[in-house]
Amino acid sequence: MTDKAFVFDTALRLVTLTGLRAQSLRELRARLPEVPLSSIFQHTHQEYLAHDFQRSQHYNDFARWVSDTLREEALGEKLAAIDLLAFTTLEELRGEIIATIDTYLAQLDRASYECRPEDAFHFCQSRSFVLPTGLVAHDVPEFFAKVASISNASLYFHFFEARLRLGRRTSDFSRWLSDRGRDDLAGAIDKLNPYTRSLDELRVDIVAVGGANGGAA
Amino acid sequence: MTDHHLDDYRPIVGDQVIDELHVLADHVRHRRLQHINSTSVGGGVAEILTRMVPLLRDLGIDTTWDVIKGNQAFFAVTKAFHNALHGGKESITEEMLDVFRETTAMNLADLNDYGDVVIVHDPQPAGLIAKRPEVGGRWIWRCHIDVATPDPRVWNFLQKYVEGYDASMFSMPDFAQRLSIPQYMVPPSIDPLSDKNRDLTNDEVQAVVARYGLDPERPIVTQISRFDRLKDPLGVLAAYRLIRRRHDCQLLLAGGGATDDPEGEEVLNEVREAAGNDPDIHVLELPPFSDLDINALVRASTIVMQKSIKEGFGLTVTEALWKRKAVIGGAVGGIRLQLLDGVTGFLVHSPEGAANRAIDLLNDPELRQAVGDAGREHVRENFLTTRHMRDYLLLMLAMEHQGEELSVLTTR
Known part of the structure; x- marks a missing residue:
């Protein structure tokens, strides 16, 4: 952790x-x-x-x-x-x-x-430039609160680009949650299939994972 | 120039887009950006720069814009180049190439102040790259024209200059070449707050309609374009005559000239002759600075056409889409990027095709509304000044991170 x-x-x-x-x-x-x-x-x-x-x-x-x-x-x-x-x-x-x-x-x-x-x-x-948005989450409830407000471009980066182009093998979200000792939440996010949802729908799904598993504030 | 500020665009594109521009600008503000092209008035490039340069300055980027000089003979040569790069048949002589070289040499002698990043627009000033060894900096050649099937002789002549640049920019994938330098795709853009695009009241629109003698009660089919054979104004006339067999309407062909296009008057005369005495055909030669009139005329139109045979991008299409107009365009160049066929507009290949689509649209106001609404969103997301500025800032960044596919930038 x-x-x-x-x-x-x-x-x-x-x-x-x-x-x-x-x-x-x-x-x-x-x-x-x-x-x-x-x-x-x-x-x-x-x-x-x-x-x-x-x-x-x-x-x-x-x-x-x-x-x-x-x-x-x-x-x-x-x-x-x-x-x-x-x-x-x-x-x-x-x-x-x-x-x-x-x-x-x-x-x-x-x-x-x-x-x-x-x-x-x-x-x-695709030639990508990765930039900090200025949004930072210090704990799990804050993470789920902030995920709700990030842009599609940010979501796309952490879910698609980090996994495949930076070779992180999983989404940044689930990796961080796992590091925080919340394998339950990480597992639930890993189960989401981003390829069958629009980015707006995916964001809602992620927020719902937090709500359903006691991750939200 | 514009008196608008970036914050004025927040209600149109959203806070996120503007905030991103500020974040990006933080990373390149230490670099001076210079644009160089061949005309300050008329044509899409001058229009884009007129609007974008002040906005880049508003963002804190030290941006300058220089225009090369050339006489009539030079612009006749570069017009022939333009046509040949579009795949047209042009006889290019060694003397013409000499005219190009001589004017380039004159401009090289005249222009002595260069930015850290120099964006050179189109073939006319491409030869300025010869200055690079002396002045340094990063140089990008921006091609606004359709070079999908260029005349090999002209392209080979130009390529020698182009490959001296650090990078090139094209408006769409079809224009990509086999080059030794990176090629970026950067579509052009329109400014939603310019006089040509800003919202107008119905009274303002109707006043212009009345001034030009159009009947506000009957449908208007419009093509706004320079009088240029590649824009096929005679094809639009042919389509209009087919439409008139099924539907009452007026035809409006309106356009201005550009100082680097000597062919305009000849084509205008051909159009006037072909129009004959039909009182429902309005051929307007608009002077420079007619932007508000053009805005109103497009807004008053029922259908907008851009029946080009070749097209670098077709900003007139973008402008019409932004005004929620149903647009029928030739299936060429950048028009194909803008008119997602049947969704944001309609692509056609002949005057007959244009007429058929126009008849359908004139009979179906709901269809006009649906494609018009989708077209506006398509433009909002992809073809506004703010996206274009973002791409230029990213290019400045790319010049600092050459050779990388993905660059992770820290906060500055």
Whole structure:
């Protein structure tokens, strides 16, 4: 157990362009091993931060492009079904995406479609800057009180980015709660699936964990 | 320039966005930022800088803006470059390249004060990079144009300059190139408090409608754009004639000129000729500083079109979306980033497509309202000045943390 306070950070991002593109499934497959891991993160996660005008069928850019542009809907569904929570490194996640495409291509008994240049998939990367928000929690009740007011960007950083890009393997929240001797609360937060909820919903769920387990003030 | 302060944007974008800008500014306030472009009036770049430079200063960032000089021959060459970079057919001669080099040399001799971070906008001043070994600093080339399929000769000529920079900026992923320097995606923006975008009363709108002789009782289909072939004003005219077979409406084609675009008058004459004597077609050549009129004309419009054939970004689309207008745009360039088809607007590929969508929208006020509302939120989150400022501040930071993918910054 540690007395260390929880410092709420946020991450601000620039999108960088790799100049790499794909117009067919085979091109996408060929590019995947060579793109940086931050590109894998960008295309599997950026949609969670975007405004949800209409709930996307696929939050994963690869799945969406394969379905909507290449009309390989079955592969799109398989890519979208990859359980992001099951991976603690982006390299493993990249491997799963490649394996899913390979399996599909091996069973494909026709030529796959090549899209027009203007509909190509463009590999981007996320360039992040992590900054303190100024919000600090010194104990568990204060933590749950402050979680309720943090921004989506802050929530996204501690839940998605810290886990996969900083290699922390779990969300910052559950790690800190566990360090405070509250494995019950950490476990309950680990059970939340951030990939099936909007960030606003996720925040409500986290606050509810505190309320239901005697963590709130 | 603007007399607005950052705090004036709090009610529009929220406290969090403004607070973030202050936090970021704390990390780069020790650096002097300089913008360099080729025109102080007309065109999207000048508009953005006119609004953004004072706001960056308000944030405590020492920001300057310089404009290079050039004669008519130089701007004719850079216009040909512009068209060729957009993929148009242009004959580029060695003499033209010499004109570019000579003007660059003249500006290199003229301009002697440089910032710590220098953002050079578009091809016209790109050659100033030759000054870098002497003055130092971090240099970023900002490309506002659609270079998805550039003429290879012009791009290769330009690339030699571009690769001398520390980084480049493009408006969307489609414009990315194979470059040896980092490429950032930074879409442009509009200022919600500028005269072109601020809220107007109904009386203010109607006064402008009356002054330009439009009928306030009948639908107005509008394209606000420079008179430029790449904006396809003749395609809009063709669409209007198809719409008129099904729906009564007026057509408004309005635009101003930019000092770095010598083709405007020629295209305006073509449009006037094609419009003929139809009293419902209003072709307006607006002088500089007509922003309030443009604002009112868009607000009075039933549908806004931006039927471009090529488009760097299409700020006229952003402006119309911000006013909750139903927008029909050519499926090119940055318009595709703004009009999420069927959600925040409609993308089309031909005058016929534009006419079909316009007829649907004229018949369906609820659909116009729905896409207009979604469009405004899309702009609020992605295409306002405050987001653009944040990206520039992040870029300044990126220049200090080159080579990193994720930088953890401590409190300053």
